[in-house]
Amino acid sequence: MPLLAAEKATVTPLFSNVADSVTIPAEIYGQFAEHLGTCIYGGLWVGENSPIPNTSGYRNDVLNALKELKVPVMRWPGGCFADEYHWTDGIGPKENRPVMVNTNWGGTVEDNSFGTHEFFNLCELIGCEPYLSGNVGSGTVEELAKWVEYITAENGPMADQRKKNGREKPWKLKYLGVGNESWGCGGSFTPEAYANEYRRYQTYCRNFNGNRLYKIASGASDYDYNWTDVLMKNAGRHMNGLSLHYYTVKGWNGSKGAATKFDNDDYYWTLGKCLEIEDVINNHDSIMDKYDPAGHVALIVDEWGTWWDEEPGTISGHLYQQNTMRDAMVAALSLNVFHRHTDRV
Template structure:
């Protein structure tokens, strides 16, 4: 194509970087809108295929992603959730009001046992988020005991009485959520002291070793991260730091407009497209900032950084409950995801987990469902599926040595090409996105350090960035074979259409 831009990407296949944890492809399920009820859970009496009320077509769709972990019950909901209300016979469970999300009544029919059953069906590790905002240390401590302790104790006896003899494996534990906001409106230093206290009583029982995650900053609030690092470090004190929690989280959403006017998921102008991708690419600066603060206190990078809420946030679809955060999911959202993953791969030495918000029917969801059995795979779903080969692979260096001039808008710039690569078990996977909304890109993949065989590619694109999948057109955005892939003296040459994401796999 004569109007295609020319780029060259150098990929050092023989230079090992950090391991890309599969947990960077984690998910998030909050009691919010139709994520749990009508999404994951339809109840045992539903006419839809289910196991213990868990919707099986949702499970099967997510299993195809090799979903590594699932965060629950929130989010803001976590800090008003009292876990003992969600165990025992459903008819005896007290109801509550979900004050954060629509002021609707929550009947607590989906609780601890249901969540753990869901994780077992998915083959996913549970990430339980405890209640610091309105809960107590004892309440959180007893939840850990109920879930993970073997032998005999008050909580173990209660768990067994509710039908589960063996303890579960729960590797990840969140100590509160957004404690700077909906989780308590705390000051950083005040929460840091609480985090030390709560985490102390979240004990590891038997061979279940808790990975405790302190509730961290919003966006670029580096002072919050520093307060938490000070709380666990002992810099200059002459003694070893206490291993009170193993990671610190932060949250970052891609919002092209303002919190009051976020814009539409499917009806947007060209400048809105650029603003969205500029905001998405800024995740690199955010991670670098938090990492730099953590490096000052933890140069060996023993403490992990966790981005346990990320994704696009648009105005809700017209006619839906504004508290349910239901939005469509277009090709633009898929490119936001592909950009994030490229950044995650580059920072895999510090960033150990990420959870997109959220999995079903809320924000940048993988799946959209209806009560009649309809299920739509979103464009974002396909990025997760196409990138599965990066799970627990070794990142290799990627250098964009030739690329188009960045696009500038509102005094900010946006790279028009994004890429990352990894190697695992004799196979390499290269992810590359052409973010230019109007021009194709001719890209030379300059492959160094290893012979390669059997190149194959897949492509995700559509006629315009606004294209999205619906029950009547579920395949409007879906992967196809990448046909514009050819040998080049330096490796491979690929032509990418405008606004597209592609993966190239190789035997090495």
């Protein structure tokens, strides 16, 4: 049976003096914008000619909500989508941009009207740091290198192209992800092969005109400690951060469970699974300490949270799900864990 509204629960906050000496990085509260469902098209972006109230194509209600949240950093374009995204398709006059099939998320046909300019301008509008996910899986070293140059260079052929497309001054780019989930949807690499690719890709991502890139390697999923060991051993000195993905999910091959229909056992299982992230962080952290005892390489937990079955009757592959207080508890507990690990996270 689901939890009844009449049932009462008591929450007792526990305080520790440790909090007095810890600085919580704002980036822990960062956001993730992937081309998935209506996150981008219809969500962030409706276009300048939409009847939905907008500012330069951005939905006013979403824009104002993001400003109110004071989002510190936003990651784009994915997720799995990043490793099939070719940035040159998303620049220039919108009527000339080619369409693409989003093969990761529902086979949706997208018109590329939301691209580099639209993302970086959005970050400026809401005052957040952009976090760019580069295409390693289906891209090339040259492609990623030129994207960085297009965004950050003051002069040169890529800068000239950007200026022709309406942006005179370069943007600032701090966070650069070199691939995403490279063990899976981002190319199905072995850790040894990805470590070599990471070293090669990051070499050609240059710092232009005082812009300093914070380079993030595609890290492990959940309990894959060997991935972290190999990456730190073979490429640790070439990175500023190593990502980690951890979802509170029962399994990937069958039903993940309904978002709104659950009993007490489901509820408590979810909270228990969520709290396992602390053991996962501790184990990855101890491996990183072997190769980086001074803590120069950060653990970037850039995908986490609950994941349920799609709601019946919604578009297949768009992963539409509702949220309940159960999801809010997972968010609160996860963030509390991150706060305790700010020396590495």
